[in-house]
Amino acid sequence: NAGVTQTPKFQVLKTGQSMTLQCAQDMNHEYMSWYRQDPGMGLRLIHYSVGAGITDQGEVPNGYNVSRSTTEDFPLRLLSAAPSQTSVYFCASSRQYSNYGYTFGSGTRLTVV
Amino acid sequence: GIQVEQSPPDLILQEGANSTLRCNFSDSVNNLQWFHQNPWGQLINLFYIPSGTKQNGRLSATTVATERYSLLYISSSQTTDSGVYFCAVEGGNNRLAFGKGNQVVVIP
Numbered sequence: 001n002a003g004v005t006q007t008p009k010f011q012v013l014k015t016g017q018s019m020t021l022q023c024a025q026d027m028n029h030e031y032m033s034w035y036r037q038d039p040g041m042g043l044r045l046i047h048y049s050v051g052a053g054i055t056d057q058g059e060v061p062n063g064y065n066v067s068r069s070t071t072e073d074f075p076l077r078l079l080s081a082a083p084s085q086t087s088v089y090f091c092a093s094s095r096q097y098s099n100y101g102y103t104f105g106s107g108t109r110l111t112v113v
Numbered sequence: 114g115i116q117v118e119q120s121p122p123d124l125i126l127q128e129g130a131n132s133t134l135r136c137n138f139s140d141s142v143n144n145l146q147w148f149h150q151n152p153w154g155q156l157i158n159l160f161y162i163p164s165g166t167k168q169n170g171r172l173s174a175t176t177v178a179t180e181r182y183s184l185l186y187i188s189s190s191q192t193t194d195s196g197v198y199f200c201a202v203e204g205g206n207n208r209l210a211f212g213k214g215n216q217v218v219v220i221p
Contacts (some may be wrong), residue, residue: 031207042211059114059208099161100161109154
């Protein structure tokens with residue numbers, strides 16, 4: 001049972017490049033979400049999904065796209081990277097009726113130069 | 114959305130000391146979790162505690178949902194307790210909202 005797996009762990013992009021951050025979970029969780037963490041800001045919700053085929057925007061969605069074609073995977077796409085997207089990105093998942101709450105991946109540290 | 118405030122923002126402890134971290138939230142919640150972010154950046158789930166009291170070793174947590182606050186107790190602190198403690202709440206809309214964290218440093 002691997003939990004929530006994020007790849008890559010580190011990435012450097014040039015301004016304007018695009019890329020996809022991968023997130024996969026093997027716990028059959030309905031809910032998946034993406035957060036970014038910036039110094040002094042805590043974690044902020046980018047996008048989330050309550051099941052395959054269903055996604056919605058969070059607090060800071062601009063510049064990011066998501067899709068949820070399977071229960072297991074929830075990739076985050078940066079369409080045209082900007083320096084303001086330099087951050088640490090976390091993926092999380094949860095069961096709809098849970099006594100455990102959300103499980104987080106180990107994060108992806110992204111730098112846009 | 115729900116507002117989450119954590120206090121104190123920074124805390125320096127002598128090894129062996131006890132401490133209490135507080136989380137206030139602005140609305141009723143279905144989910145409240147305490148996380149520890151270690152120096153390597155990993156978020157470790159400490160407690161799922163939308164109400165009541167739980168204990169896990171030297172850590173315990175209490176949430177008083179009617180008064181909209183939660184407390185995390187660290188007893189007999191160790192250097193491995195250093196890091197940032199986050200409180201996160203969800204009000205039933207699948208949006209987990211985080212506080213800005215309590216930065217804890219335990220010195221030997």
